[in-house]
Amino acid sequence: MEQLPLEITAAADPTFENFVPGSNAEALERVRSLAAGRLREEVIYLWGEPGSGRTHLLRAAARANPSLATADDVARLDAAGQQALFSAINAARDAHGAVLAAGDAPPAQLALRDDLKSRLAWGLVYQLRPLSDADKALHLRAEAARRGLELADEVVWYLLNRLPRDLPRLNATLDLLDRYSLSRQRHITLPLVREALASVDGETRRQ
Amino acid sequence: MQNLWDACLRRLEQELPAQQFNTWIRPLAPEPSVDANTLVLAAPNRFVLELVRERFAGRIERLAAEASGRDLGLRVVLARGAEPAAKPAQSALRGNGEVPSILERARLNREFTFDNFVTGKANQLARAAAVQVGENPGISYNPLFVYGGVGLGKTHLVQAIGNHVADARPQARIRYIHAEQYVTDVVRAYQQKSFDEFKRYYHSLDLLLIDDIQFFSNKGRTQEEFFYAFNALVEAHKQIVITCDTYPKEIAGMEERLISRFGWGLTVAIEPPELEMRVAIVLKKAEAESVQLSEEIAFFIAQHIRSNVRELEGALKKVLAFARFSGRELSLELAKEALRDILNVASRQISVEGIQKTVAEYFKLKIADMHSKKRSRNVARPRQVAMALAKDLTQMSLPEIGEAFGNRDHTTVLHACRTIATLRKQDTALNRDYLVLEQVLKG
Numbered sequence: 001m002e003q004l005p006l007e008i009t010a011a012a013d014p015t016f017e018n019f020v021p022g023s024n025a026e027a028l029e030r031v032r033s034l035a036a037g038r039l040r041e042e043v044i045y046l047w048g049e050p051g052s053g054r055t056h057l058l059r060a061a062a063r064a065n066p067s068l069a070t071a072d073d074v075a076r077l078d079a080a081g082q083q084a085l086f087s088a089i090n091a092a093r094d095a096h097g098a099v100l101a102a103g104d105a106p107p108a109q110l111a112l113r114d115d116l117k118s119r120l121a122w123g124l125v126y127q128l129r130p131l132s133d134a135d136k137a138l139h140l141r142a143e144a145a146r147r148g149l150e151l152a153d154e155v156v157w158y159l160l161n162r163l164p165r166d167l168p169r170l171n172a173t174l175d176l177l178d179r180y181s182l183s184r185q186r187h188i189t190l191p192l193v194r195e196a197l198a199s200v201d202g203e204t205r206r207q
Numbered sequence: 208m209q210n211l212w213d214a215c216l217r218r219l220e221q222e223l224p225a226q227q228f229n230t231w232i233r234p235l236a237p238e239p240s241v242d243a244n245t246l247v248l249a250a251p252n253r254f255v256l257e258l259v260r261e262r263f264a265g266r267i268e269r270l271a272a273e274a275s276g277r278d279l280g281l282r283v284v285l286a287r288g289a290e291p292a293a294k295p296a297q298s299a300l301r302g303n304g305e306v307p308s309i310l311e312r313a314r315l316n317r318e319f320t321f322d323n324f325v326t327g328k329a330n331q332l333a334r335a336a337a338v339q340v341g342e343n344p345g346i347s348y349n350p351l352f353v354y355g356g357v358g359l360g361k362t363h364l365v366q367a368i369g370n371h372v373a374d375a376r377p378q379a380r381i382r383y384i385h386a387e388q389y390v391t392d393v394v395r396a397y398q399q400k401s402f403d404e405f406k407r408y409y410h411s412l413d414l415l416l417i418d419d420i421q422f423f424s425n426k427g428r429t430q431e432e433f434f435y436a437f438n439a440l441v442e443a444h445k446q447i448v449i450t451c452d453t454y455p456k457e458i459a460g461m462e463e464r465l466i467s468r469f470g471w472g473l474t475v476a477i478e479p480p481e482l483e484m485r486v487a488i489v490l491k492k493a494e495a496e497s498v499q500l501s502e503e504i505a506f507f508i509a510q511h512i513r514s515n516v517r518e519l520e521g522a523l524k525k526v527l528a529f530a531r532f533s534g535r536e537l538s539l540e541l542a543k544e545a546l547r548d549i550l551n552v553a554s555r556q557i558s559v560e561g562i563q564k565t566v567a568e569y570f571k572l573k574i575a576d577m578h579s580k581k582r583s584r585n586v587a588r589p590r591q592v593a594m595a596l597a598k599d600l601t602q603m604s605l606p607e608i609g610e611a612f613g614n615r616d617h618t619t620v621l622h623a624c625r626t627i628a629t630l631r632k633q634d635t636a637l638n639r640d641y642l643v644l645e646q647v648l649k650g
Contacts, residue, residue, distance in 0.1 A: 026532045040496075041524055051602060059229075066234055067251040067286070083387055084258045090385070091253055094316045106549070108514070114452075115419065118358035122517040124524055127548040130602060161621055164604045 014056040015063065020142070022135040024053065027126035034098050035061040035068055042092040043123025045074075046102040051166030052128040054102040061100050074103040074120070075110055082116050089119045099123075131167070133160050140170060144188075147178055155193055162197075176200065208246060212237040214274040215267060222266075231259055236286065246271050246279050249286035259283050261391075315373060315383050319366035325491050327484030330360060333475040337364050337448075341371035344379075344414050344446035348473035350437075354451045355477030358515030361450040364477070365416045368448055372414050379413040386422035393429045405432070410439040416448045420469075424460035437468055447472075480516065485509035488516055489523050498527060504542045511550055522546055557600045557648050559611045565648055566593040569640070578613035591623035592641060598624050600648060 021028045027046060033039040046054050058070050069088045071077065077085060085101065092099045103110055107121040131139065137156045144151040163173055180196040181188050212235075219232050234255055238247040248267075250256035259267075260283050268281045321341070326334050333355075339347045351368075353361050369381050384392075396405035409415065415436070423429050440447055451458060454476070455469040480488060486502070486509040493500035504526070512522045529545035530537050543550075563577040570589040577590055590612060597608045598620065605617035612620070631638040 026529065029532060030528060041528075049602070062229075062234075069252050069255070071230065080258065080262060087257070087385070087388070088253070094314060097252065108518075114357045118515055118517040121521045122358075123521060124528055125521060125549065161605050162617060164602060164607070166602045 013063070014059040016057075016060045018142075018146075019053060019056055019060060020131060020135055020139040022131040023129045024126070027128060028057065030124055030126065031057050031061050031100060032064075034100060035064040037065070037098070039098070041124050042097060043089055043099045043101070043120070045107060045120040045123055045125045046100075046128055047104060047106055047125070048128030049104065049130065051168055052130050053167070054128055057128075058100060058102055065098075069097065069099045071099070071101040074101050074112065075105065077112070082113050086113065086116045086119065089116075089123075133165065136160060136165060136167070136170065139167065140174065143171065143174055147174070149174075149178060149181070149188060151188060152190075154190060155188060158190060158193060173197075208237040208239070211246065211271060211274055212248070215270040218270050218274075219263075219267070231255055231263060235259065235283075238284070242280070244277075244279055245282055247282045247284060249284055251286050253285065256283055256285055257391075315366050315369045315381065317370060319363045320370055321367045323491065323495060324360065324363055324367055325480075325484060325488045327480055327487065329478035329480045329484060330364075333364060333477045336473055336475050337368050338371075340446060340448060341368045341375075344368075344372055345444040349441055349444075350447035350449050350469065350472045352449045352451065352455060352469050352472065352474040353477060354454050354474070356452065356479065356515065358517035359477045359479060360516055361477060362418055365418060365448050365450055369414060369416050372446075376413075380411060381414045381416070382409075382412050383416040384418070386417055386419045389417065389433070390422060390426050390429045393426075393432050397428065402432075406435070409436040412440065412445060414446045414448070415440060418450050420449050420451045421453065421458055423465075424458065427462075430462050430465055434462070434465055434468075437465070441468075441471070479514070482509055485512070485519055488519055492520055492523055493527075496527060498537070500537065501539075503539055504537060507539055507542055508546070511546065522549060525549070559597045559601060559603060559608065562593050562596050562600065562648060563611075566590075566596065566644060569644055569647075580613065588637075591627050592637075592644065594620050594623040595627040595641070596644060596648065600645070 016028065016032055019028055030039065030044055031046070034041075034044050046057060048054055055072055058072050061068055062070050069085075069092070071081070071085050071088075074085065085099070088097075088099050091097055101120060106127070107117045107125060110117055110120070112120075137153075137160060140156050140159065141151055159170065159173060163169065177188050177193060177196055180199070181192060184192070186192050216232065220228050223232065234251045235248040238249045246267075248259070250259055264281055264283060268279065271279045271281065321334070321338060324330075324334060333353050336348060336351055337353070340351045353364060355361055366383055369383050372379055373381055392405065396402050409432075417433075423433065437447060449469060451469075454474060455461075455466045458466065486505045489505040489508050490500060490502070493505070500523075508519065508522050508526065512519045526537070526542045526545045530541055533541070535541055564574055566572075566589055567574045567577055570585075570592075572586060572589055576586045577593055579586065581587070594608055594612060597603060597611070598605065601608075603611075605620045609615040609617045609620045627637075627641065631641055
């Protein structure tokens with residue numbers, strides 16, 4: 001059988017419009033204002049577990065305003081990166097610029113310089129919460145519609161009840177189903193989904 | 208130049224981690240250059256500009272040379288209209304390129320004044336000394352050495368000195384600089400062989416405010432330059448103000464001759480603010496934002512945020528932002544809701560093992576019961592609760608959850624989740640158990 005690897009690929013280019021807010025509506029609104037230069041505060045720091053939408057919001061904001069200073073995954077910044085972010089925050093406060101940063105932990109728990117952590121805590125800090133299953137179902141349907149696919153409810157719930165439920169992997173699965181249904185010239189039905197997932201499982205086991 | 212830059216981009220994209228590439232390289236745009244032998248790249252902001260100059264300039268130059276087959280110079284400049292231009296008053300010193308010299312960046316933030324510096328037991332000494340120095344620079348204490356932890360207002364205080372002097376003596380040459388920037392400037396002066404200019408500038412100041420001097424640690428060349436500047440300024444009765452995260456003798460990697468000079472004037476500490484002062488800080492900040500804040504809310508914030516002033520301000524901003532967003536009146540309830548994240552920061556990754564352990568302890572069972580095949584209700588029900596919690600609180604798939612509970616099928620997990628959802632509506636005791644467990648797990 002032809003090989004269809006399960007790849008983590010980006011879904012649609014991240015924008016504010018295709019961000020599913022779930023319980024993160026306030027964070028979305030603030031980041032939008034920051035990117036538009038309409039926010040009083042100069043710094044926003046977003047944190048949450050992988051798949052909670054940090055990178056999506058950062059990239060959407062950078063696209064909306066290319067002069068915005070953004071720093072994703074701040075825990076991985078080396079000394080020079082930390083110094084640069086530190087200066088950027090100071091510069092933003094002095095000249096009313098804007099900085100958007102994100103990480104996987106609240107400021108106080110980051111393994112960064114203390115003076116940088118306290119500066120991140122100085123701005124608006126939002127915890128991004130993963131979507132509920134109902135919101136994820138919404139997202140799957142919207143994402144499928146964007147690709148011109150139709151997903152029956154039973155397929156949506158089949159996926160949510162069997163797969164890891166973070167968005168990057170759900171998107172990857174949708175990607176797989178898209179390609180699989182195209183290569184087989186068949187609609188996405190439960191039997192096709194089982195087949196597609198089994199083919200990936202087989203592939204993973206052989207590796 | 209666009210084609211050349213595209214070629215460089217492709218190489219850099221392969222060489223660098225995606226995050227670095229997207230953050231630093233992608234925002235650069237080639238600009239028309241008057242000189243055919245120079246590649247000019249515009250950076251959208253200073254953050255990107257400086258980092259690219261420091262870390263990627265050499266590599267980009269080599270790639271450009273390879274791609275074009277000839278030697279090319281590289282200039283990284285600030286994109287037009289990217290940031291407000293430097294104020295005229297700050298252009299005392301100018302480099303010879305079009306790029307503003309780093310020394311041209313000043314600068315005092317006019318928002319930091321003595322008036323809006325909230326005083327309490329923790330900082331009244333430091334403030335009194337700072338006011339003295341602001342009134343009589345170069346005469347009273349030289350240097351003034353202010354030390355304390357992060358976010359306690361050291362920068363505010365020294366900038367307030369700068370602003371006070373600037374208002375009283377408009378002709379005074381004042382410079383506020385963060386120690387890290389000073390280190391970078393020394394390195395640059397060294398590379399560009401512009402030490403004379405560097406010295407002339409620093410030795411001609413009337414007031415030098417240098418922040419976070421602990422960053423000089425183990426920087427021999429910087430310490431030497433600063434030693435000369437220090438001596439020149441003190442001899443000429445020009446004022447030096449220094450901040451640090453610790454007192455002089457405790458600074459590691461600092462030359463003895465500097466440490467002893469730091470103690471020549473007055474050394475004062477800023478301590479973390481006590482409760483009353485934290486309340487006052489919150490109220491003052493709210494006033495600055497033209498917001499009427501009740502003492503009750505200020506007290507609530509001050510009681511829960513203890514570490515430093517920045518976090519206190521961050522918490523207040525969050526409350527105000529939440530009120531604007533939700534269109535609700537400021538109240539204690541609203542403040543509690545807005546700060547929920549900050550107050551329960553322990554809510555990090557929850558593991559299925561953690562859930563099993565917590566649930567087993569709560570219902571006085573053994574952890575093994577979570578995996579066992581026992582079907583008696585006193586074991587099976589807690590197990591179902593644990594499964595439902597695992598589904599609600601983790602991103603694990605249902606088959607994975609089933610596996611973690613003694614290799615059960617995902618349909619068993621699904622059944623457990625539905626059962627618990629139904630029971631929680633009928634059985635208040637069970638609902639309470641569930642909520643308590645959820646709260647314990649979220650921390």
